[in-house]
Amino acid sequence: MLKLDGVTKVYRIGAFGGQTMTAVDEAGFEIKPGEVVSLIGESGSGKSTIGKMVLRLLPPTSGTISIDGRDVRQMGKRDYYRKVQGVFQDPFSSYNPVFKADRVFAMIREVYFKGVPDKEWTAKIEAALDAVRLSPGAVLNKFPHQLSGGQLQRLLIARALLLDIEYLVADEIISMLDASTRIDVLNLLADLKQRGLGVLFITHDLALGNYISERTVVLHKGRIVEYGPTDAVFEQPEHAYTRKLLASVPQLHTKWEDAS
Structure with missing residues (x-):
């Protein structure tokens, strides 16, 4: 499993770095395949x-991040990124607009698959695209501006799948997508989960977290204030901050005027 144990991040701030700010304070949780x-x-x-x-x-x-009990700092980055990849909030920022979008695959090939014959490489790309429900003819040899945000996000996930990764960090990956595309990406993550992929789904949206996850971590000012099975966290929250978050979620059956 991927495990965080007492992980803390402190930044030096101020004109001469004389002050500090604790962004994350002894966070600990785990993600299973x-x-x-x-x-x-x-x-x-x-x-x-x-x-x-x-x-x-x-x-x-301070603290440690480990995979199967091994501190990730002891792993070479090349080996680590075969196991763990990330997809971020703004899909357009991950592409150079002067290059075709599938250049992200070529960059992976240069580092990890230099000796793979063209025919085998093409088959690997097609399999990765199929896994994220993309047609090669619809997305290959296209510039980023010719593709939708949802297509670009799924291309990045396909890029990660080329490495047969074990864990995916999905950081607000649907917050810039329209509603119809969001559900496609969420369902894609559900499919990948069924194939054994562990996903850290980072979001500010409680409804999305409830929809997709088995377990939930609630973070407040850098500290974990709630951690457990998603049903328990949402139905019987123990911390006041979690209860406040849940109370702030708009209800479909309630009008603004009624709630105010």
Whole structure:
């Protein structure tokens, strides 16, 4: 499993770095294969910082992140990224607009699959695209502006699947997509979960977390205030902050005037 144990991130701030700010304070939870864990909290709560530490884009100040009991700092980044990949909020920012979108596959090939024959590589790409419900003819050899946000997000997930990853960090991956595309991406994650992929689903949206995850982590000002099975967290929250979050979710049967 992928496990965080006492993970803390402290930033130095101020003109000369004389002050500190604790963005994440002794966070600990685990993600098992074939499981979606939602990391929920408001903006500035430390969610994305945790995601970046899991992806080794930021080093923890203290604590450990491990896979199957092995500290990830002992793993080479090449080996680590065969197991763990990330997809982020804005799909357009992940592409260079002057290159065709499927260049993201070529970059993976240069690092991990240099010796793979063209025919075998093409088959691998087609299989990855099929796994994310994309037709090769619809997305290959297209520039980013010719594709929708949902297509670009699924291309990035397909890129990760080329490496046969075990864990995916999905950081607000549907917040910039329209409603009809959101459900497609969520259902795609559910399919990947059935295939054994572990997913850290980072979101500020409680309804989405409830929809997709087996377990939920609620983060407030860098600290985990609630952690457990999603049903228990949503039906019987123990922390006041979690209850406040749940009470703030708009209800379909309630008009604004009635709620105010």
